[in-house]
Amino acid sequence: xxxxxxxxxxxxxxxxxxxxxxxxxxxxxxxxxxxxxxxxxxxxxxxxxxxxxxxxxxxxxxxxxxxxxxxxxxxxxxxxxxxxxxxxxxxxxxxxxxxxxxxxxxxxxxxxxxxxxxxxxxxxxxxxxxxxxxxxxxxxxxxxxxxxxxxxxxxxxxxxxxxxxxxxxxxxxxxxxxxxxxxxxxxxxxxxxxxxxxxxxxxxxxxxxxxxxxxxxxxxxxxxxxxxxxxxxxxxxxxxxxxxxxxxxxxxxxxxxxxxxxxxxxxxxxxxxxxxxxxxxxxxxxxxxxxxxxxxxxxxxxxxxxxxxxxxxxxxxxxxxxxxxxxxxxxxxxxxxxxxxxxxxxxxxxxxxxxxxxxxxxxxxxxxxxxxxxxxxxxxxxxxxxxxxxxxxxxxxxxxxxxxxxxxxxxxxxxxxxxxxxxxxxxxxxxxxxxxxxxxxxxxxxxxxxxxxxxxxxxx
Amino acid sequence: xxxxxxxxxxxxxxxxxxxxxxxxxxxxxxxxxxxxxxxxxxxxxxxxxxxxxxxxxxxxxxxxxxxxxxxxxxxxxxxxxxxxxxxxxxxxxxxxxxxxxxxxxxxxxxxxxxxxxxxxxxxxxxxxxxxxxxxxxxxxxxxxxxxxxxxxxxxxxxxxxxxxxxxxxxxxxxxxxxxxxxxxxxxxxxxxxxxxxxxxxxxxxxxxxxxxxxxxxxxxxxxxxxxxxxxxxxxxxxxxxxxxxxxxxxxxxxxxxxxxxxxxxxxxxxxxxxxxxxxxxxxxxxxxxxxxxxxxxxxxxxxxxxxxxxxxxxxxxxxxxxxxxxxxxxxxxxxxxxxxxxxxxxxxxxxxxxxxxxxxxxxxxxxxxxxxxxxxxxxxxxxxxxxxxxxxxxxxxxxxxxxxxxxxxxxxxxxxxxxxxxxxxxxxxxxxxxxxxxxxxxxxxxxxxxxxxxxxxxxx
Numbered sequence: 073x074x075x076x077x078x079x080x081x082x083x084x085x086x087x088x089x090x091x092x093x094x095x096x097x098x099x100x101x102x103x104x105x106x107x108x109x110x111x112x113x114x115x116x117x118x119x120x121x122x123x124x125x126x127x128x129x130x131x132x133x134x135x136x137x138x139x140x141x142x143x144x145x146x147x148x149x150x151x152x153x154x155x156x157x158x159x160x161x162x163x164x165x166x167x168x169x170x171x172x173x174x175x176x177x178x179x180x181x182x183x184x185x186x187x188x189x190x191x192x193x194x195x196x197x198x199x200x201x202x203x204x205x206x207x208x209x210x211x212x213x214x215x216x217x218x219x220x221x222x223x224x225x226x227x228x229x230x231x232x233x234x235x236x237x238x239x240x241x242x243x244x245x246x247x248x249x250x251x252x253x254x255x256x257x258x259x260x261x262x263x264x265x266x267x268x269x270x271x272x273x274x275x276x277x278x279x280x281x282x283x284x285x286x287x288x289x290x291x292x293x294x295x296x297x298x299x300x301x302x303x304x305x306x307x308x309x310x311x312x313x314x315x316x317x318x319x320x321x322x323x324x325x326x327x328x329x330x331x332x333x334x335x336x337x338x339x340x341x342x343x344x345x346x347x348x349x350x351x352x353x354x355x356x357x358x359x360x361x362x363x364x365x366x367x368x369x370x371x372x373x374x375x376x377x378x379x380x381x382x383x384x385x386x387x388x389x390x391x392x393x394x395x396x397x398x399x400x401x402x403x404x405x406x407x408x409x410x411x412x413x414x415x416x417x418x419x420x421x422x423x424x425x426x427x428x429x430x431x432x433x434x435x436x437x438x439x440x441x442x443x444x445x446x447x448x449x450x451x452x453x454x455x456x457x458x459x460x461x462x463x464x465x466x467x468x469x470x471x472x473x474x475x476x477x478x479x480x481x482x483x484x485x486x487x488x489x490x491x492x493x494x495x496x497x498x499x500x501x502x503x504x505x506x507x508x509x510x511x512x513x514x515x516x517x518x519x520x521x522x523x524x525x526x527x528x529x530x531x532x
Numbered sequence: 533x534x535x536x537x538x539x540x541x542x543x544x545x546x547x548x549x550x551x552x553x554x555x556x557x558x559x560x561x562x563x564x565x566x567x568x569x570x571x572x573x574x575x576x577x578x579x580x581x582x583x584x585x586x587x588x589x590x591x592x593x594x595x596x597x598x599x600x601x602x603x604x605x606x607x608x609x610x611x612x613x614x615x616x617x618x619x620x621x622x623x624x625x626x627x628x629x630x631x632x633x634x635x636x637x638x639x640x641x642x643x644x645x646x647x648x649x650x651x652x653x654x655x656x657x658x659x660x661x662x663x664x665x666x667x668x669x670x671x672x673x674x675x676x677x678x679x680x681x682x683x684x685x686x687x688x689x690x691x692x693x694x695x696x697x698x699x700x701x702x703x704x705x706x707x708x709x710x711x712x713x714x715x716x717x718x719x720x721x722x723x724x725x726x727x728x729x730x731x732x733x734x735x736x737x738x739x740x741x742x743x744x745x746x747x748x749x750x751x752x753x754x755x756x757x758x759x760x761x762x763x764x765x766x767x768x769x770x771x772x773x774x775x776x777x778x779x780x781x782x783x784x785x786x787x788x789x790x791x792x793x794x795x796x797x798x799x800x801x802x803x804x805x806x807x808x809x810x811x812x813x814x815x816x817x818x819x820x821x822x823x824x825x826x827x828x829x830x831x832x833x834x835x836x837x838x839x840x841x842x843x844x845x846x847x848x849x850x851x852x853x854x855x856x857x858x859x860x861x862x863x864x865x866x867x868x869x870x871x872x873x874x875x876x877x878x879x880x881x882x883x884x885x886x887x888x889x890x891x892x893x894x895x896x897x898x899x900x901x902x903x904x905x906x907x908x909x910x911x912x913x914x915x916x917x918x919x920x921x922x923x924x925x926x927x928x929x930x931x932x933x934x935x936x937x938x939x940x941x942x943x944x945x946x947x948x949x950x951x952x953x954x955x956x957x958x959x960x961x962x963x964x965x966x967x968x969x970x971x972x973x974x975x976x977x978x979x980x981x982x983x984x985x986x987x988x989x990x991x992x
Contacts, residue, residue, distance in 0.1 A: 177774060178877035220719035231717050233726070234694055249966040254942035255875040256907045257691050259680035259730050259950040261959045261989055262971045266693070266726035270719050287776040314637060316747040356816050415715040417638035447716045484718035491721055499721045506709040510978060511722045517977035518970060529721055 073116040073159055077137065081117060081161070088129050091120040091167070102144055102162045106209075106397075107152040108408040108467075109493065110458045115142060115156035120167045124240060124248055124279040127163060131277060131523075132246030134161055138521050143273040145215030146188060148207075150411045151492025153219060153272050157527045163277065165214050172280065176201045179285040180237060180254050185214020185278050201285040204229045204320075207488070208394030214278050219490035220270030224390070227313075227446035228320040228352065229286065231488060236269050240280035244519040254282060267514070272490055273525035275518045289320075289352035294386045295362070295377035297369050302326055302345040302429065304372040306422045309347065309445045311368045313418045317361050321350035322446040326429075329396050329440040336399030337392045347374070347445075348393055350386075393442065400440035400453050409440075409453035410467040414478035415487030416448045424481050425450060428474045437466050449487035476501070491529045499530065533576040533619055537597065541577060541621070548589050551580040551627070562604055562622045566669075566857075567612040568868040568927075569953065570918045575602060575616035580627045584700060584708055584739040587623065591737060591983075592706030594621055598981050603733040605675030606648060608667075610871045611952025613679060613732050617987045623737065625674050632740065636661045639745040640697060640714050645674020645738050661745040664689045664780075667948070668854030674738050679950035680730030684850070687773075687906035688780040688812065689746065691948060696729050700740035704979040714742060727974070732950055733985035735978045749780075749812035754846045755822070755837035757829050762786055762805040762889065764832040766882045769807065769905045771828045773878045777821050781810035782906040786889075789856050789900040796859030797852045807834070807905075808853055810846075853902065860900035860913050869900075869913035870927040874938035875947030876908045884941050885910060888934045897926050909947035936961070951989045959990065 078094055085092040093099070094117050103114040116139075121127045134141045140160025147154060156162055165186035172182040176199050183192065189203075190210045196202050204225040211221065217239070222231035229235065238252030241264075251264035268276055299305040302324075309322055324347060325333070331343040349365065351358040366377070380386045401407050416424045425443070432439050432452060443450025452474070454467035475485040475498050485498040500508050511530050515522075522532055538554055545552040553559070554577050563574040576599075581587045594601045600620025607614060616622055625646035632642040636659045643652060649663075650670045656662050664685040671681065677699070682691035689695065698712030701724075711724035728736055759765040762784075769782055784807060785793070791803040809825065811818040826837070840846045861867050876884045885903070892899050892912060903910025912934070914927035935945040935958050945958040960968050971990050975982075982992055 175877070175879070177879035179774075180877060220723075222717055226717060230694070233717075233723065234690070243966065243970065247966045249970055250964050251967055253939075253944045253962065254877045255909075255938075255944045255947065256878070257682055257686060257693075257875055257909060257947045258944035259873075259946045259948055260944045260955070260962055261730075261951055261968070262735070262974055263680075263693065263723075263726045263730055264967060264970060266723045267974075270721075270723055275722070314639075354820060356820065360814060360816065413719075415717055417635070417640060417714045418716070419635070419637035449715075449717060478715075479713075482714040484713045484715045484720045486719045487715065487717045488719055490719045495720070502713065502720055504710050506703065506707045507711055507724060508721070510703065510709055510724060513977040514722055514727075514974055517973040 078116055081133065084133055085119060088126065090126050090130060093118045102164065103156065105147045105149040105152060105154050107150050107492065107494065108410050108456060108458050109152045109155055110408065112155045112157055113159055115162035116159045118162045118164055120164050122167045124242065127242045127277055127279050128246045128248055130161065130163060131242050131244065134523055135245055135521065138523060140523055140526050141277065142525050143214065143218065143277050145185065145212030146210060148209040148211045148215065149219065149492060151489050151494040153490060153492040153528055155493065157493065165212060168279065171195050174199055176285065178254060180282055181285055182280060182282045183213050184280060185212060187213045196285065200288055202288050203283055203285055205232055205235050208397065213281055217269055217278055217281050218272050220488065222488040224321045224323055224444060226444060227322060228318065233266060233269055235284045236265055236281060237284060238282035239265055239268055239278055241268055241276035242279055243276050244521065244524050249276065252282065270490060272492065272528050274515060274529045275524060290354050291358055292350060292352055292386065293358055294350045294380040294389055296389065297347045297349065297377050298342055298375040299345045300373055303422065303426060304374065305345045305347050306425055306445065308369045308372045308374055310418055310421055312365055313446055315364060315368065317364050319349060319361060319365065319446065320352040323348040323393055324443040324445040324450065325393060325396065326441040329442060332399040332403050332440060333392050333396055336402055337395050339392055348389065396440055396442045397453060400455055404438055404455045406457045407455045408458045410456055410471060411489065412452045412471050412474050413486045413489040414474055414483055416478050416481045416483030418448045420481035420483065421445060421448050424477055427477060428452065431473060432470055435466055435470055437463065437470065447487065448483065493528060496529065496531060538576055541593065544593055545579060548586065550586050550590060553578045562624065563616065565607045565609040565612060565614050567610050567952065567954065568870050568916060568918050569612045569615055570868065572615045572617055573619055575622035576619050578622045578624055580624050582627045584702065587702045587737055587739050588706045588708055590621065590623060591702050591704065594983055595705055595981065598983060600983055600986050601737065602985050603674065603678065603737050605645065605672030606670060608669040608671045608675065609679065609952060611949050611954040613950060613952040613988055615953065617953065625672060628739065631655050634659055636745065638714060640742055641745055642740060642742045643673050644740060645672060647673045656745065660748055662748050663743055663745055665692055665695050668857065673741055677729055677738055677741050678732050680948065682948040684781045684783055684904060686904060687782060688778065693726060693729055695744045696725055696741060697744060698742035699725055699728055699738055701728055701736035702739055703736050704981065704984050709736065712742065730950060732952065732988050734975060734989045735984060750814050751818055752810060752812055752846065753818055754810045754840040754849055756849065757807045757809065757837050758802055758835040759805045760833055763882065763886060764834065765805045765807055766885055766905065768829045768832045768834055770878055770881055772825055773906055775824060775828065777824050779809060779821060779825065779906065780812040781808070783808040783853055784903040784905040784910065785853060785856065786901040789902060792859040792863050792900060793852050793856055796862055797855050799852055808849065856900055856902045857913060860915055864898055864915045866917045866919070867915045868918045870916055870931060871949065872912045872931050872934050873946045873949040874934055874943055876938050876941045876943030878908045880941035880943065881905060881908050884937055887937060888912065891933060892930055895926055895930055897923065897930065907947065908943065953988060956989065956991060
């Protein structure tokens with residue numbers, strides 16, 4: 073973008089009272105996320121709209137000049153979703169952080185996209201309701217919506233896909249569209265809500281989100297169970313799911329990752345493979361679940377459970393789990409993580425995961441391993457120095473092999489992180505050229521100038 | 533379609549071994565459904581493909597000649613979805629009725645679109661799993677997928693949207709696309725699966741469906757509870773849902789409809805408003821639910837429960853409920869039903885439903901009333917003689933008023949029946965012109981010649 077154009081845009085945004093920055097520091101802050109991409113071109117401008125009307129104005133102006141617009145939440149993407157790889161205008165959503173409505177009597181809430189998980193949790197708690205969809209980080213609800221995020225609670229509550237009822241979206245022409253309704257179900261025309269959820273800002277800019285809420289469970293009990301080897305932990309999970317225990321969370325963490333977490337979070341948990349579980353419900357309902365799970369894990373030599381029923385203890389446990397990423401990053405100098413996100417049918421989980429563990433062990437690349445294994449979803453983080461071409465190559469090859477394995481097992485390259493820049497080429501392998509071609513047609517129909525977060529999800 | 537073209541097509545289909553009929557009887561059989569539309573033009577040809585390749589060939593030929601193609605399942609649509617309003621080729625899916633795979637260990641099954649609910653239920657039962665999504669009728673799974681159907685179990689298990697994992701779809705060009713995977717969750721590109729579910733054959737022809745399965749509940753208990761007035765029944769349901777009782781079904785049936793059902797099914801149930809409920813789970817889990825529900829209904833003067841825990845008794849009860857439509861149709865000479873399908877947030881249900889009951893009572897039109905009230909979804913069937921213009925006008929006005937009321941309450945014109953021919957104009961009111969315009973863009977991008985079930989969902 074040349075200086076004259078930048079000045080024209082700044083003037084236009086100023087006239088519309090839209091906060092706008094072109095200085096290097098702000099641009100650099102928006103040129104990074106938690107992906108391994110560290111040398112990416114920066115946005116030319118960063119704007120901070122306060123409402124849907126301003127987003128609409130920004131996109132209308134960008135459309136006129138055919139400039140990329142990139143929505144930016146909390147910058148916690150691991151696949152480069154929010155990087156301005158073709159320059160343009162990054163739309164930081166942090167000032168659109170109003171919780172517009174919470175309606176406990178219909179179990180719905182409507183929020184602006186910049187509202188963060190922690191902010192929402194706090195507001196809901198007082199009202200006796202919760203929004204249980206949560207990746208480890210304090211992401212924005214808009215970002216979670218854009219990537220189709222899920223997290224540890226998906227076993228019981230599903231992902232963003234199952235929990236977004238309605239959206240307000242700014243189209244590539246800068247018009248404001250409504251999708252869905254507050255009703256629990258609808259068959260009113262094409263499901264634009266689900267088309268936008270997971271479209272990573274490439275089909276429209278999300279400016280309002282109506283989500284489903286849940287009652288805060290009567291009792292929440294968290295337990296840890298240790299295993300002598302990882303196979304026993306995985307086989308236990310498969311059986312828990314196959315026996316349809318209505319467990320709320322069941323997370324795998326391997327022994328090596330436990331040692332990283334111990335060091336980072338100053339804990340002293342035994343450094344062997346573990347399942348971290350959570351049970352929601354009434355006392356008797358939880359007891360019933362725990363009985364079944366105890367029987368299963370003991371068949372595989374699992375330890376007695378260590379319990380955390382008090383909220384503080386429980387938070388400490390889950391914080392340790394969610395810190396695995398940061399613990400791993402901190403364990404190696406200049407490290408970035410190449411994160412995998414495959415998800416397979418539950419009956420193929422052991423085969424897929426064990427082969428992948430063997431492969432990464434023989435590669436010599438340091439890694440961490442955590443998994444939403446109850447969903448058949450798990451994450452390796454291959455720890456690389458992004459300046460080291462050899463490490464990058466090995467990590468990408470490992471990821472490639474893992475994705476091919478998951479696809480062979482009728483699974484997917486991404487369970488919850490999304491495609492971003494990193495998985496575009498896997499889509500053809502997973503879904504075939506005809507399906508990817510349908511996606512391209514939809515992209516070009518809704519964004520003919522390719523201004524909405526270009527270079528993400530698909531190549532057009 | 534002129535005779536020369538019909539003969540050309542017949543010859544082409546014969547050469548491809550595709551069964552094909554142009555006689556009046558077969559055409560007439562495919563020119564009706566359970567909607568009030570009785571004078572609709574017939575398809576010119578009806579074909580009976582046996583596999584996806586044949587569907588692909590049919591669509592490719594239709595595309596070349598720019599002819600409408602209309603997929604046809606069991607013909608149980610109530611909104612005119614499967615009517616060949618512009619002539620063309622109806623694709624009867626009844627010979628594509630293979631259950632391709634049932635995988636209880638991953639809780640998935642893959643079926644062809646012509647498989648019916650009853651057929652699937654029977655096949656799954658032996659394997660200890662079930663597919664709980666069921667409208668009252670014996671619809672085809674393809675049809676249920678095309679309309680985004682749900683039914684009585686949606687309170688606990690969701691709708692087709694939440695229960696379809698993957699699809700095979702023939703595009704308007706006759707190409708075969710795959711969407712989704714067998715993994716429980718995926719963020720791999722645009723959610724084509726959800727775009728096709730509920731698109732009523734207008735974006736692609738569904739040729740294979742991968743669905744989620746569930747374990748057969750340990751115990752299933754059905755109960756009936758009677759109320760002195762309908763308001764008490766409705767308020768009870770709202771409280772049951774707001775207190776988050778994990779009930780599997782909770783259906784409303786009004787006193788007048790009970791009298792129709794008694795007559796039709798030769799029963800002698802009391803003719804007052806009733807809730808029909810079903811509880812799934814272990815003995816103790818069900819007891820816990822029943823305790824809560826009993827307390828709630830007694831607050832509103834509900835009767836003691838009448839129980840049906842035995843499978844035969846239970847089936848009889850639900851069959852009576854599902855026969856409400858047929859009982860009503862049989863109650864008036866030459867009757868067809870104009871069916872409503874609004875769905876509102878649970879906290880607006882009483883207001884919406886009571887106002888609508890008052891309105892229909894003062895209209896003088898006979899009707900039946902049943903409702904998946906746990907989801908905020910209910911159906912009036914206004915019984916009209918389709919030859920009587922005045923009755924048609926009154927019924928349409930009632931439906932129009934009801935839809936406007938539901939939209940005012942942030943609900944939808946259709947919870948599960950779909951748009952078909954009947955609700956096209958409501959979409960602009962419910963979602964706004966910008967959203968409907970996005971739908972049109974998608975339709976034209978995927979079906980530029982408008983050959984896929986033209987005249988349904990949206991006008992292009």
